[in-house]
Amino acid sequence: MFARLSVAVLILKISLATAYRPVFIYHGILTGADSMTHLVNRIQEVHPGTVVYNFQRFGGWSSLENAWHQVLEAQTNLKTVCDLHPEEGINMIGYSQGGLLGRAVLQTYPDHCVKAFISLSSPQAGQFGDDFLHLIFPSLVAKTAYQLFYTYVGQHTSVGNYWNDPHHQDLFEEFSIFLPYVNNRILSVNSTQFRDTLMRLEHLVLIGGPDDGVITPWESSHFSFYNTSYDVVPLHESEIYTEDLIGLKTLEESGRLHIIVRENVHHYQWHRSNDIIDSIILPYLD
């Protein structure tokens, strides 16, 4: 009788342990859900039975639409998913631009159900550099791109919304309607919510590396950025961390912030390399 009971308990435990939380994936710029297929397949291969929601919208050129528009639309889709999994919650992975927009989706969704958020080489502190710019706007150069991006018209595009020119910080603050707000550099009525929502996370995983080749500086994947003399200020010396503007310090002090650096990984490999997926993404997908 007791033996049977303990077997039943054992089976129950095993089945609980193998029930992985659903995963919501948010693709990068100029591509769509298709580009994330390898990641979806690998998750389901190593964690059988995982339900994966691969965000289908804003693929291709529509990924350049205004960041707030994409964020508020994506939020309706995330809400649908959260409503399906109210008890267990879900985990979320955002790749490249999708990691920045996905993070903002959480910030605008006070009772989101996301437990672990994985930011896979995303420009969390913005972007400034020719390599990335030329992928999308071949005729613009970083040095003068601010003349387009820091205007009313330039703010119609997502890249303009997180373009962070270290030499024109006054214009960045004046014109950018997105990044200074979601990073609580400019305080607004929503600042408390933007911070509280991130502090709900059980894990915030920030992944990036020096050989990325697209995110510039690559340390933006960890919320670090250039100062006005074009040096990258380490995260722990950055205002967003020291002033705990969006809860990064609190998350770290409670063991929930994970800063991961990997060398020899190009931007297009993060979501396609089994080594990366197995060693630094899957461990956070419980």
Ligand SMILES: *[C@@H]1O[C@H](CO)[C@@H](O)[C@H](O)[C@H]1NC(C)=O
């Ligand atoms: C920029 O950061 C570097 C390295 O932290 C520092 O030496 C330099 O003084 C900073 N420049 C400004 C203008 O803050």
Ligand SMILES: CC(=O)N[C@H]1CO[C@H](CO)[C@@H](O)[C@@H]1O
């Ligand atoms: C982007 C965002 O979250 N905007 C909200 C800021 O707060 C006001 C007032 O609560 C909301 O109406 C906005 O939607």
